[in-house]
Amino acid sequence: MQPVQPDVAPAVRKPLYRSLYVQVLAAILLGGLIGHFWPDVGKELKPLGDAFIKLVKMIIAPVIFLTISTGIAGMRDLGRVGRVATKAFAYFLVFSTLALIVGLIIANVVQPGRGLNIDPASLNAGAVAQYAQAAHETTIVGFLTSIIPTTLVSPFVEGNILQTLFVSILFGVAMAVVGDVAAPVQRGLEALSQIVFRLVAILMKAAPIGAFGAFAFTIGAYGIASIANLLALILTFYLTSLVFVLGVLGTVAWANGFSILRLIRYLKEELLLVLGTSSSEAALPSLMQKLEAAGAPKSVVGLVVPTGYSFNLDGTNIYMTMAALFIAQAMNIELSLQEQVALLLVAMISSKGAAGITGAGFITLAATLAVVPSVPVAGMALILGIDRFMSECRALTNFVGNAVATLVVARWEGQLDQAQLQAALGGDPEGLAAAPDPAAGPGDKERLTAD
Template sequence: MVKRLTFWIIAALVVGLIIGTIFNLTIHDQNWIEYLVDRLSLLTLIFLRLIKMIIAPLVFATLVSGIAHMGNGKELGRIGLRTMCWFIGASLLSLAMGLILVNLLRPGTGLNLVPPVSAAPVAPAADFSLKDFISHMVPQSMVDAMAHNEILQIVIFSVFFGLGLGSQGKKAAPLLKGVEALSAVMLKVTNYVMYFAPLAVFAAVTSVITQRGIGVVLTYGYFIGSFYLGLAVMWGLILLVTRLLVGKGVLNILPLLRSPALIAFTTSSSEASLPPTLEALEKFGVPPRIAGFVLPLGYSFNLDGTMIYCTFATMFIAQSYNIHVPIGQQIMMLLMLMITSKGMAGVPRASLVVIASTLSFMQIPEGGLWLILAVDHFLDMGRSATNVIGNAAASLVIAHWEGELKIPDKREVEKIQSA
């Protein structure tokens, strides 16, 4: 199934590029373009809604059954500490990588734009409040958390519920079996939902190219190319570190991650790839309780692609206005982004909100957000796929540190792909 899905997603991407370009060149009435894009967006919207429909019960069932089998809070605490240590290290590496490359490549140099006297920000520069962030992590109601797909709140409740379930032994055995059955059913439902992925990919790509045209990619070619070079370097570092920590066979997982990464890339949604990534990790030998714990946390605390983008885009805007940012201020920006980015989980267009607040802090014109808004979708595609690889690597490393990763060989992976 994995190979077939990958083929159809790539085919949908290519067809979407071709048809989107034809529409952009032949349809000159803006009203017709808006009408067409609005109708196409329905397919993508339905797919993303289907994904959101399964995330809450899937995360809850997988995490609760895993924690209940841990038996005590000591193991959970150890896994949690190791996970957060990895996330902090990966975030610092991602932010630093973006900062180093944007200073070396300088994609904004030469634009020589004049800073606007006043310009309204594209996104509200929300102030970061540690108190609000921490209080938001704790759910007032599990029903409300599931209704709004607040993954972090679902994780918090699932941890308590799983510990309580595990402490009851035989008394709670029927309930535990029910939760395990729910997990198996939700993974099957995930397979059904994935059949809609190629349609969503076609609609998303066609819509963007119809509106923007393929020319927008060429206009911002050096900026986009520089950013994707940074993502490629980050992929290499992630895979190298994972290979060094876990062992040679760990890279056999890449064929299984192809579909989740493509789904994230073509839909520009890390969230859309969570269920198939979880399934791929479990097939590869990562225990469900570890994958079910690390992955949901990763989508709040370990967005490697988004981290690179925040430093890269901020410095690109500064370079475009010929604003010199001293190295000391850049380091301050890096530390600030390290904190503020963690408080933006679940915010629509979160990276733009984070960048807007950073521009304000560094006294760079917030109107510069318009420079990246035109190509934000194309950049979001790459950073979403990078987030998938980063979180999958985190799950593999944590499972290895726990001594519970059974790595299949290439033949076994091929059997899994064709199943």
């Protein structure tokens, strides 16, 4: 007699069409086709991408404030806040510098600009005048003082990430110092955070529409054919960024107990969103949720991610040194070792001075060239037309770099839940309950396991 097998309900997976990853991928492909075959239509779709990015930026300040303030208030150990910040900035300094060095080395080896033989007198300096002016007006002192907001609420009105970070830390520290008196406020903010993250889930449903409009505009406005003459630079930059992510960041991830490839797979929806919109800010709220779900504590996520968005720009740093050498090579300007070291040192400073500014990649390049007279700022006109195609790679590299930084700092603090991290990155069915889809708000674990 055969034993009776118990009825076990198989796990029900979501249909592919309900996956945010598949939806965004389909939207990017469709947007690219429309932009290529009907460029005028593609250019008219730009408002869809702009509107989605504005929707996400609308919610970034509340997400940062609620995550940081409640995280710090929950720690009560203010010395730990200082330790997390110190470790984060040490990480940022080391790996931002490594990114600059990697870009410098590969640009010297590959020499993507060699053979173009561009006459500097033939360049249109007026095309990059606005970026040079913005770089000239940006100073380290001005940048640091701009972190202090005009009022306590102005960061939420203006959407300034660093000002929001500043206010959030002060508010969280104040709640921790007050202690039990602040408990009702902390509980209220934690309840509010559930509402805000539910709002994030609602907004993320529009991600495919935003990616569709943004990518259709990019292809329609600039065209795939326009990148052919500068394809060597684009390919070199993408391959260099890939080497940095898989080689440098991959080694760091391995040394800290997780796989960079599994982390990329875990963040695939967010990476596609960054690719489609050419903005890493579009995926910031979702990144913070996923890193918490992967075992990083709220206090570390809240401090490292927003700060990294301004100070840990690995992709932008690779771009700066590589683009500067490309311009020099294209105009047959031979830079000595001393000049290249000077370029590296200036780039280290200028990349921090223009942090958080719209178009920061191009502006920091202008700021760097303005201090290194060997390479004319007007040479930036050579890469102005393809900057949009390179911005996607800058944003993707910056995004992955900040995800790795957060997990590493959390581990250095002894606060990274390794079991939860491996469950999330490994795609283990049991781990999915602890690592929810970012399209779901807090408290949706039961619903997710049934989807």
